[in-house]
Amino acid sequence: MSENNEKDWPLWEVFYQPKNGKPYEHAGSLHASDAENALQNARDVYARRNEGIGIWVVPSDQITASTPEDMGSFFDPASDKPYRHPQFYSVPRAVKKRS
Amino acid sequence: METQQQLDDFQARIDAGEKIEPKDWMPERYREQIIRMGSQHAHSEIVGMLPEGNWISRAPSLKRKLVLLAKVQDEAGHGLYLYSAIETLGVRRSELIDQYLYGNAKYSSIFNYPTLSYADVCVIGWLVDGAAIVNQTKLAHSSYGPYARANLRICKEESFHKKQGYEMVAKLAEGTPAQRKMVQSAVDRFWWPTLMMFGPNDSNSPNSAELLKWQVKLNTNDELRQHFVDRVVMEAEAVGLTLPDPDLKFNEETGHWEFGEIPWDEFWDVVKGNGVMNRERIKSRRKAHEDGAWVREAAQAYARKKNLSREKAS
Ligand SMILES: [Fe+2]
């Protein structure tokens, strides 16, 4: 019989640290009944070949994300500040050659 | 309502090589196509475990048992990567699984052929995973971000699948006369069904134009099939096996191998559900799903109980 109304296990986002010293990366998501189960599943699904030395699992509904509609205005404040980049500044010619 | 402006902007993003992410605006039809194609792909990975899983306990050595076990486990992983990519479009996992266990969702017809000998498993690794690599390497550039990334992850694992198969094929091909016969028979049976994996000819593929326009896929069925044939002919020659096609010949002008007419009647027959193993495959998948229901329920009950006691404690 169909189990259409059976509820899925909650969805978790999986992040792993590929190597010591590297930042965590998003791997994908999975369903799991609880956090412990999510960690074990994440190891089996996303780290069968030592892809990670550390794993985070986060309930997907706990993530707050910017929306594509925000994109323009939300990130605007950064786009008119060229003085935050080194290219904005000039350096005496003699020094430039050496760097 | 989708305005022409929205559609044009969307197409411009695709043409500029941008990836579409889950929350981006997309035509409803694009969303449907990704769900349809991606979930078919996911179901195929899951059903694909059955023909080979059938041989894990009978693989000829401990080493080959371990290899096969690891490969089949990877296929489960591929299914899960793909389901999770498709779910980003707001469709529920249980819905997708329901559609293929109890509805009429499709999966690749190659998995509706039986695996009669261990050589079949070896040839599947070589040909079927080889064909899957050709498809998925391209799909790793698909316009839908999560689907492309899932395919990229899959590709990293597929070369092991193909290599272990080809290695065994080569071993059998230089083995005893009985082993040679066994592996040649497997090639004879799997050759045409493998070519069908790329789908109908372009002239007969109603979804293709739309999928190509939106770069959900990047090559036509016939292009991918040709690419595959060109590669496999050399690999077959290298191990002294014959591909069962008397019309196979090299065209000096095009630089491609020409091949005979694919038995499309058989293809459509299997797609319609009349393959040797269609019923058996679905039956096995349903049984696995239903037999596992108590595990899913128990895990949920356990999680609820733990949550409750945590709430009480705080
Ligand atoms: Fe796979």
Ligand SMILES: [Fe+2]
């Ligand atoms: Fe594979």
